[in-house]
Structure formats: structure tokens, C-alpha cells
Amino acid sequence: MALKHAVLAALLDGEFSGYQLAKAFDIGVANFWHALPQQLYAELTRLEAEGLVAGRQVVQETRPNKRLFRVTDEGLAELERFAAAASRPSFIRDDLLVKVQAVDRIDAAPVIGQLGERARMAAAKVEIFEQLLVRLRGGADEAEFLAHGTRIGPYLTCLRGLGFERETRDWCERIAGVLRARADAPDRA
Amino acid sequence: MALKHAVLAALLDGEFSGYQLAKAFDIGVANFWHALPQQLYAELTRLEAEGLVAGRQVVQETRPNKRLFRVTDEGLAELERFAAAASRPSFIRDDLLVKVQAVDRIDAAPVIGQLGERARMAAAKVEIFEQLLVRLRGGADEAEFLAHGTRIGPYLTCLRGLGFERETRDWCERIAGVLRARADAPDRA
DNA sequence: TTCCCATACTCAAGAATATGACTAATCATA
DNA sequence: TATGATTAGTCATATTCTTGAGTATGGGAA
Incomplete structure (x- = not known):
């Protein structure tokens, strides 16, 4: 039941419609969670029935x-409880990794293609996140903003998203390169 | 339906029991997917009913x-089809990020605690993955292994897991530091 | 002027995932 | 000599997530 709290957290920065939330959760600008419009x-x-929004x-x-x-006082109290309770660990679950795991036993060409595509998507997100960070800290110096800014939560999760996408981009590019090299100069095992 | 293919990919490296798979998928040593024993x-x-294992x-x-x-020929063909089809994008979904997103409006202390805990867990995984990589490449040089090794799939996904856990560890430590500093030297906004 | 896109949302059904409780044996530890 | 951990599973239920279709309006492009 963490979508509940993700929605509450997303509504901390103002009033939003379901449609607006849906876009944020779909594109992944709300890079701390993902959900479809219907869910939201x-x-x-x-949440409204429970009085939390x-x-x-x-x-x-x-x-x-x-x-x-908007979040009600009870909603904020619920978030408070949620934050104090243990987090369930987060796990990787990625189709592309499954394909890479199997890559020695199957045709590598489509996997290489998908790695390139994923790398481009990750690179695009890196740019989006970098611009978002500049906007969020309002021109201020990062250290200064993190020390004294009044709303740093979204900035911190965006930093995580940025790191994640950079890692994804670099890994995809590197692995695609490795697989291409093996395809070009095949097995003299 | 990707657990199906994750299981097929995991069985490429030999015969395993449900129990053995369950441990790998639970701990996340099989760092390309996660699943509970009952699911497996x-x-x-x-998969056996379908003749894929x-x-x-x-x-x-x-x-x-x-x-x-063990995987059958039909199972391998199914993996082949899966790898050639488009991957669904992977998304972050993490309780702890939700808490960090909300951290300006709720008590930061438990969040700081959980960031430290998560950093330690990630650091432990980094060590496990580093050792696993050494074992997988059998003492060989990494570049040499990646160029000519016969089974690099698990190595490549382990590299991804390693990068992910390093990122997680570093981010958690940095954010915990930021939040501690703000708690010590409070708001002169 | 027809068609597509964006806004704004709803309903139903199905697939995937998680939770909790159980059986049953052996082995190590306190 | 209890106690708990490890091996090796099964069953049922509940929650969550995804897929697909549908409603309705207005604006801009072809």
C-alpha cells in the first residue's frame, strides 16, 4: 500500500488533479514512484473517502x-506514520536484464538494439533531471540550497533519479559495446 | 509475464530446485529479478506444464x-522470442524515496535512520557482488573475460547490480548527511 | 471539415505479486 | 533435551498492477 503514500507525498507541493498526477507518475518526473492514471x-x-485528502x-x-x-492534516499524520515504519526493500525488476542474463544462449542482436534504445531513453531522462534540479534550486548553489532550502525532498529524490539514469545509460552503452565486439570478432574459445 | 522468462534465464546455468531458485530470487543474488518462493x-x-522446463x-x-x-529446447525458443520482443521500461518504486520526498513536512529522524540502514545493506551487497564478479571471471582479467568468456550474461547483470547498489549506498549516505546537518543547524530561513 | 491530440475521467476484468499459514524431516546449538 | 534454523515444499487469500475499452469537450492542423 505504498502508492497511497506516494500520492500523499506528491500532493505535498500543492493542489493537483488526478490528470496532473497521472502525467507526473506516468512520465516518471515523479521519479520516486510510477503508476497508471487508473490507479491514481x-x-x-x-484517500478522499478516508479523509486523507x-x-x-x-x-x-x-x-x-x-x-x-490537497493533503489533509490526517493525511500528513498518515505520512508521518508511514515514514516511521520500516521500508520494504526495493528490488530490481527489469525485462532487459533478463535478456542480458540469457544473452550467451540466444541471439544477441535484438538485445544490443534494446540496450541502445534504453541508453538513449536514460540519456534523455538525465537531461530532464539535470534541468529540473537547476529549476528546483532556483539558481542557488547546490550546497547552499541543500543546507537552507525550505523544500528539498523533491530535489533529493531527483538526485536519486539522476544517479539511477546515469548508471543505466553508462551500463547500457558499455554492455552494448561488449556484445557488439563479441559479435564482430567471434568465438575463438 | 516476465517472471516466466526470469526463471528460464536463471535455469540456463544448470539444474536447480525451486528451493534453490527461491533463495537466489529472494536474496537478490539473481540481481536481475526478484520473486518469492510461492511465485517460483x-x-x-x-513452465513444466507448458514443456518449457x-x-x-x-x-x-x-x-x-x-x-x-532444466530448460528444454522449447524453453530456449521461448526465451529467444522474449528477447526479440520489446522490453517494457523499468521504473523505480521505493518506499524510502517516498519518505525522502516528504521529508520537509514530516519528522526526519526515522528517515535518516532508514537511510543509514539502507546504505549498510547496499554496502553489503556491493561486497557480495564484487566477490561474485571475481568468481565469475575465474581469476581472468575483466576485459579478457568479457571479450572471450563463454558465459558472460550473469557477469553483465551482476555489473548492473553492483552499479545500482553503489549508487544506492552513496546516495543514502549523502542524503543522510544532508538531513543530519539540517537537523543539527536548524532553519534560519 | 474531418481527424487527431490534449484535457479530464470512469469502469471492468485479468494478470501478477504479496501475505500468511501449513507440513515434515534433519541438523546444530544452547 | 528443548529450540530454532535449514531444507523442501503446498495452499488459500488478498492486494496491487496492468490491459483494454469507453465518455465527453475543445482546439489545432491537414
Whole structure:
């Protein structure tokens, strides 16, 4: 039940509609969690029923009406409890790694292709995150911002996302290179 | 349906029982996927019914009997198909990141504690992976092994696991430091 | 002026994953 | 000589996540 808390955490920075949250959780700008729109709408409904978030209708003329949600005091208390409890460890679960694990026994060509593609996706995220970090610290020096900024949570998780994507990019490029070299100069075992 | 292929990939390196796989997938030594014992036993049963793995009973006197599984030719063909198809992108999903995201609005102390704990766990995994890499390349030079080794898949995924855990360790230590410093020298905003 | 895209959301069903409880034997430890 | 850990699994249930389809409106491009 951690999507619940991810939504609460995402709503700490203001009022958002399900649609807005959905975009953030889908693209992975909210790089601390991932979820589909359907999950988010359902979760928001549950959270509102529990009184952990409060929604208000915003009538729009040019667009469909929307509901904006904010965290209630009870919601914040629930987050507090969640943070104090033990975290379940996080695990890697990645199709591409499964393919690399098997790469000696299957055709390497499509795996090499997918490694390149993944590397490009990771590189794109690296750029996005780097720009986001600059925006979040508002031009200030990083050390200064981390020491005295008033809202550093999103910055810290973005740092994690940045490190993760850099690692992904570098690993994919390196492994693709290794596999290409083996394909070019085959087995003189 | 990727647990299926993770199991197939794990069985490429020999015959294993459900119990052995369960340990590997639980601890995360099989660092390319994670699954619980119940999932694995169920998956092995399904895979055997589909003819993708073959099991044989091994009678033991001092221990309960066990069933060892190996990948069939059809299983290998299935892996081949899987590798050629597109991978679904992998996403971060981590309780601890949710807590860090919220850290400005809740008590930071338990989060700092959990960051330290997670850093220690990651450091332990780094050591395990480093030793595993040495064992996998059998004393050979890494570049030489990657160029001419006969089974590099597990080595490559282990490299990814190592990079991931190093990143995790460093990030956790850095963030814990940042949060401790803010707790010691509080807000003169 | 038709078609696609963005906004904003809902419903249903299915697949995958997690939780908890159980059996049953041997082995080491206190 | 209890106690707990390790080996080797099974069963049932609950939660979570994914897939697919659908509703409705307005704006911009072809």
C-alpha cells in the first residue's frame, strides 16, 4: 500500500488533479514512484473517502471540469506514520536484464538494439533531471540550497533519479559495446 | 509475464530446485529479478506444464526429496522470442524515496535512520557482488573475460547490480548527511 | 471539415505479486 | 533435551498492477 503514500507525498507541493498526477507518475518526473492514471484516480477516491485528502471541484469553461486535491492534516499524520515504519526493500525488476542474463544462449542482436534504445531513453531522462534540479534550486548553489532550502525532498529524490539514469545509460552503452565486439570478432574459445 | 522468462534465464546455468531458485530470487543474488518462493514454485509448475522446463525427482535420504529443473529446447525458443520482443521500461518504486520526498513536512529522524540502514545493506551487497564478479571471471582479467568468456550474461547483470547498489549506498549516505546537518543547524530561513 | 491530440475521467476484468499459514524431516546449538 | 534454523515444499487469500475499452469537450492542423 505504498502508492497511497506516494500520492500523499506528491500532493505535498500543492493542489493537483488526478490528470496532473497521472502525467507526473506516468512520465516518471515523479521519479520516486510510477503508476497508471487508473490507479491514481482510484487511489484518490479511496484517500478522499478516508479523509486523507480533500478534493474541490474546479469548473472550467474551455476544458472539462476537474477536481483538485490537497493533503489533509490526517493525511500528513498518515505520512508521518508511514515514514516511521520500516521500508520494504526495493528490488530490481527489469525485462532487459533478463535478456542480458540469457544473452550467451540466444541471439544477441535484438538485445544490443534494446540496450541502445534504453541508453538513449536514460540519456534523455538525465537531461530532464539535470534541468529540473537547476529549476528546483532556483539558481542557488547546490550546497547552499541543500543546507537552507525550505523544500528539498523533491530535489533529493531527483538526485536519486539522476544517479539511477546515469548508471543505466553508462551500463547500457558499455554492455552494448561488449556484445557488439563479441559479435564482430567471434568465438575463438 | 516476465517472471516466466526470469526463471528460464536463471535455469540456463544448470539444474536447480525451486528451493534453490527461491533463495537466489529472494536474496537478490539473481540481481536481475526478484520473486518469492510461492511465485517460483507456481511458475515452475506452469513452465513444466507448458514443456518449457523439465523436472526430475531427486530422492534424498537426509533431506526432503527435491525436483531439479532444466530448460528444454522449447524453453530456449521461448526465451529467444522474449528477447526479440520489446522490453517494457523499468521504473523505480521505493518506499524510502517516498519518505525522502516528504521529508520537509514530516519528522526526519526515522528517515535518516532508514537511510543509514539502507546504505549498510547496499554496502553489503556491493561486497557480495564484487566477490561474485571475481568468481565469475575465474581469476581472468575483466576485459579478457568479457571479450572471450563463454558465459558472460550473469557477469553483465551482476555489473548492473553492483552499479545500482553503489549508487544506492552513496546516495543514502549523502542524503543522510544532508538531513543530519539540517537537523543539527536548524532553519534560519 | 474531418481527424487527431490534449484535457479530464470512469469502469471492468485479468494478470501478477504479496501475505500468511501449513507440513515434515534433519541438523546444530544452547 | 528443548529450540530454532535449514531444507523442501503446498495452499488459500488478498492486494496491487496492468490491459483494454469507453465518455465527453475543445482546439489545432491537414
